[in-house]
Amino acid sequence: MRKKIKNVDFAVDEHIWGHRLYDEQLPHLTVLEFLGVLGSNTAAPLASPSEQVHYRPQRQIRLRALLFNNPFVESIRERPISDEEKWREWMDRFEDDSTKLGDQDMGYLRAVFASFDDFAKAIELLRSSAFEARSNKRWSSKFVFPFGPDALYEDLRIDAKGGASNDRRFFARTGELLYLMLSRAKRGPELGAKLVERLFDQNKTMNRLVKAMQGEAQLVDAAREVGPLPYESHPRFDRMCEDWLAILSRDMPVYDALEHLIVNAGLNLLLYFLECAKTVAGDADPVEMVCEIVAQRTKVRALSGDSYHANQALSVRAIRAEVESVKLDPRWDAAMQSNSLEVGCVDLMREMFQWPTDDDDDKEYLNLRGDELVAKLVEKAESRHEQHVGKIHATWSKSIGLSSRRLSRRNRYAPNDRLLKTLVVTIVETRMQFDEFLSEAKRRYGIVIGDVEGARLVLEKRVDQDALSDNRRNLETRLVGLGLVRRLSDSCSFVENPFSSQGDE
Incomplete structure (x- = not known):
């Protein structure tokens, strides 16, 4: 008998993909929720669970109120009054607007910052790093960059009566599924240890600043269960785990690596969504995404659009x-x-x-x-x-830079520079022949760009070989412009990772 899914009218999507994938929880929000689960399981991170995984997320109401519900700090900072008067006026106004959920007494900040100006500059710095800081989302649904364990918190809805509850709109449990996926990968515990080592250092400078703002952590009252996820193992879980380990091995700051982890998570979750749909629908062919490398005019554009819309129909x-x-x-x-x-x-x-x-x-x-x-x-x-x-396929593919409507009347696969950089950082350890890179992108992610990867399409007379060859050259030229390809001759090019793995020369 199938496991009962709580809080659903009927379980269909959940049996195919788990509870739950959600279009409004974009990849960066998914990774934030994932890190919240990881933060409650640092003793055995991503260990293959023999029992139900639980976690107790942080709320950090003081931190998010200071960053996103504090519009008057700048105007008070500019006023020609004494530092003492600035603190007094700001605290009075902040308390008037407080939720009364632990954010009404902020006197501890006086001992943390030497001056009000220093306090205002710290607010400005953390705001500038936040996700969607300028969006029209409510302040309790905005998130600071995950500088460390004190910067992690769940999505909250705060009502007019001052009550707070977790909201499942932007933290819809997709991050919980991501945690289960990676914990069920063969190298999950290895990845978990690496993530904790790199991302959960409380002594990092930016995390110490966040902790100074927040003070003592604010946690939910009771731990929560995650999942469920219908598969004990899946090739996509292992692929994503291997990708993350590769990204974390590159010689770059962990905060830069995190941006690539987010894009890679979005790509692999999108492929998981499509692969599960194909399996349930009885389609044994691997997922393919024919990608147009945007130029003035290409013959691959229509084929890329057809590929996009065929995949869009898979889930139904x-x-x-x-x-x-x-x-x-x-x-x-x-x-x-x-x-x-x-x-x-x-x-x-x-x-x-x-x-x-x-x-x-x-x-x-x-x-x-x-x-x-x-x-x-x-x-x-x-x-x-x-x-x-x-809507996941359309929303997520756009979010990670895989799809576009640029120069076209309909969506198609047309990867942007951000995604291409993540592919290079993930696939290439130091350097790799360009043709080998294209082959590996097809093997790992179903990405079809050149004539070799699209040979089946040529045989089926859906596109001519020259069109795919031109598409291949367009990508090579694009990567040269990004400083990611070195041409040794007309027939020999190498993709080079500017962040070669740690220890490589």
Whole structure:
């Protein structure tokens, strides 16, 4: 019997991808939530769990209020009054706007900062590093850069009465799934130890500044369970783990490496989403993403758009296939042939999908015949899927710089410089022949750029070889411009990682 998923009307998406992938939780928010789970499990980070994983996230209300609900600090700083008067006026105004959730008495800041000007400059510095600092999100849903363990906190909703609760809009549990994925990778514990070593040093300068702002950590009252994730192992879990270990081995500051980890996480989670959809839909072909390297005009543009939209449709196919899979259960035929067929089919649907229930909302479905039950759940599942999970491919591919509508009327795969840099940092240890780099990008991520990687498309006469060869040359030229390719001759180019692995010359 499948494990029951809490707090869902019916479980279809959850059985395919886990609880839960969510389009509004972009990759940077996913990694932030992941780090929150990791921060509660530093004693055995990413150890393969024999029991349910729990974590107790921080709230850090004082820190986020200082950074994102403190609009008057600059104006007070500029006033021609004494330092003492600046502190007094600021504290009065801040207390008036406080949530009364531990942020009403900020007197400890006087002992931390030598002057109000130093305090205001620290606020400015931390704000400048924040994710989406200029967005119109509420202040309790904005996040400082994860400089260390004291900079991590969950998404919060603070109501008009001063109550605070975790919000599942931007921290929708995708980071929890990411934690489970990496903990189930073969080298998960090795990665966990490396992440804790590099990202959870409380003595790092910026983390000490964050801690000075926040004071004592504010945690939720009770620990939470993560997941569930339907797969004990998956090739994509191992691929992402290997990628992260490679990125962390590069000779770059960990804060720079974190940007590449975020992009890589988004790419691998997107591929997990597509691969699971293909498997459930009964499509054995590997995921492919034909990428146009944007130039003035290319013959690959239409093919890249077709590739994008074919992948966009995968998840809806998977939803229908998942619901209709109930008909493959031998008990379904027995239920259809029995005298009480509706009851038998209803019981099987409940066992597999937690639907229909005995609640008033579902009573109208209890008397449907077997095929009608399946059709109704397909309709409901597709409708719910389209609201958020079905938007993952479009939203995430845009977020990581994989897709674009530039110079086109429809979306297609057209990687930007940020994604290309992450691919080089991840794939190339020191240097690699350009053709080998293209082959590795296809093997790891299904990215098709040149004529060799797209040979199947040429054989099927979907594109001519010259078009893909031009696309390959466009990428080479682009990487030369980024300082990531060195041409030795017209037929010999090398991709070079400017952040060669630690210890390499």
